[in-house]
Amino acid sequence: MKNSARAAAASLIADALAGHSLREIFDGQLRRLPEQQRPLCRELVYGTLREWPRIDGLLTELLSKPLRAKDRDVLALLGIGIYQLEHMRLPSHAAVSETVNAVQHLGKGWAKGLTNGVLRNYQRRSSELDNMLTPAAQAALPEWLYQSIGREWPDALDIISSAARTQPPMHLRINRLRATRDDVLEALQAAGCDGRPHERVDSAIILNSGVDVAQLPGFESGEVSVQDASAQLAGHLLRPAPGEQILDVCAAPGGKTCHIAEQQPALEQLTAADISADRLQRVQENRDRLGLDFELMVCDARHPGEALEAEYFDALLVDAPCSASGVLRRNPDIKVIRQPGDIARFAQLQREILKGVWPLLKPGGRLLYATCSILSAENDAVMVWATEHLPGAASGALSHPQAVPTEYGIQCLPSLEGGDGLYYALLEKHADA
Numbered sequence: 001m002k003n004s005a006r007a008a009a010a011s012l013i014a015d016a017l018a019g020h021s022l023r024e025i026f027d028g029q030l031r032r033l034p035e036q037q038r039p040l041c042r043e044l045v046y047g048t049l050r051e052w053p054r055i056d057g058l059l060t061e062l063l064s065k066p067l068r069a070k071d072r073d074v075l076a077l078l079g080i081g082i083y084q085l086e087h088m089r090l091p092s093h094a095a096v097s098e099t100v101n102a103v104q105h106l107g108k109g110w111a112k113g114l115t116n117g118v119l120r121n122y123q124r125r126s127s128e129l130d131n132m133l134t135p136a137a138q139a140a141l142p143e144w145l146y147q148s149i150g151r152e153w154p155d156a157l158d159i160i161s162s163a164a165r166t167q168p169p170m171h172l173r174i175n176r177l178r179a180t181r182d183d184v185l186e187a188l189q190a191a192g193c194d195g196r197p198h199e200r201v202d203s204a205i206i207l208n209s210g211v212d213v214a215q216l217p218g219f220e221s222g223e224v225s226v227q228d229a230s231a232q233l234a235g236h237l238l239r240p241a242p243g244e245q246i247l248d249v250c251a252a253p254g255g256k257t258c259h260i261a262e263q264q265p266a267l268e269q270l271t272a273a274d275i276s277a278d279r280l281q282r283v284q285e286n287r288d289r290l291g292l293d294f295e296l297m298v299c300d301a302r303h304p305g306e307a308l309e310a311e312y313f314d315a316l317l318v319d320a321p322c323s324a325s326g327v328l329r330r331n332p333d334i335k336v337i338r339q340p341g342d343i344a345r346f347a348q349l350q351r352e353i354l355k356g357v358w359p360l361l362k363p364g365g366r367l368l369y370a371t372c373s374i375l376s377a378e379n380d381a382v383m384v385w386a387t388e389h390l391p392g393a394a395s396g397a398l399s400h401p402q403a404v405p406t407e408y409g410i411q412c413l414p415s416l417e418g419g420d421g422l423y424y425a426l427l428e429k430h431a432d433a
């Protein structure tokens with residue numbers, strides 16, 4: 001593949017359509033491009049995937065027959081062409097011609113005529129085609145997810161689907177060991193970065209436009225971190241107290257662990273555990289940049305074994321692996337990778353993690369459970385199981401103005417300018433358990 005941002009983007013989208021996570025493949029592919037082409041490639045990949053269920057519906061109408069699996073890159077390039085015509089400030093003729101030219105970079109010259117014809121046809125029929133789409137496709141959501149959200153959050157369906165199609169807002173977290181929020185706001189203003197305090201999360205600042213972290217005042221010196229406001233609630237809801245011993249069970253990349261350490265420097269012990277040593281490297285980098293001090297441990301939370309002592313910790317944070325249905329705008333490949341059956345598999349994994357770490361909690365201790373899902377099967381339903389199967393477990397009370405109360409916890413819903421879709425619930429262990 002030659003140095004073409006559009007061809008590179010098409011290859012990345014094709015890999016996502018084949019089931020590969022962008023998190024695993026994106027950076028490696030991007031490094032092969034000249035630096036000046038990387039921003040365009042990034043926008044095309046993330047923007048097109050945010051719109052993919054809609055674009056896929058349009059292409060189904062525009063193509064006389066489905067393309068072969070080995071030509072997913074051509075299908076992806078057609079999608080990129082439609083995305084440019086709909087969402088980018090680029091003259092229509094340039095969007096079409098540049099997309100057609102990119103076919104050659106994919107080594108599939110036979111598709112030039114097809115690409116030109118499909119995009120020209122789309123331009124002529126765009127209004128007609130949009131009316132032919134299903135409600136799920138018009139909302140740019142997979143049918144199964146659209147139906148699930150519609151059942152569980154009918155009043156918020158339009159907001160959730162709209163948020164999933166937008167670039168996420170950039171939120172900062174203040175390291176109060178090194179700066180106040182006013183200090184950071186003043187530094188941002190001096191650097192020409194417009195920001196404002198988050199009204200509901202007192203550790204958060206909302207930037208009016210994104211900034212490269214390398215240019216972000218206070219980032220390298222550890223005064224600020226980039227973290228969504230909903231994710232910052234974990235540190236507040238856990239309520240770390242002086243002298244406590246706390247374990248973050250699924251810690252990578254470390255944002256929540258670092259926030260706990262920033263909030264309560266007088267902890268007796270704080271441990272960040274994760275199943276992957278490579279993932280813990282990110283935690284260590286964040287810890288060191290922020291000037292914090294806590295332990296790192298490689299550990300499978302389902303089977304901690306003798307690595308961690310039973311009834312040792314005052315509090316556990318379990319930020320469990322999940323469907324990521326609440327962070328689609330940050331992980332738009334989820335729209336094409338995730339399948340309905342995945343939800344039950346994640347729920348089973350979440351139950352196994354809770355069962356594995358529960359013995360580590362002292363009687364009278366607390367466990368904060370978190371996911372970045374908006375689906376009850378991974379949230380309240382898991383808490384129902386926990387209260388029925390974990391010895392001495394009881395549901396604790398949580399509330400926050402950033403979130404909507406559920407039967408067993410609270411749910412942050414994704415919105416256009418607000419935070420991501422995160423769920424939190426509290427389990428308390430009876431003192432006589």
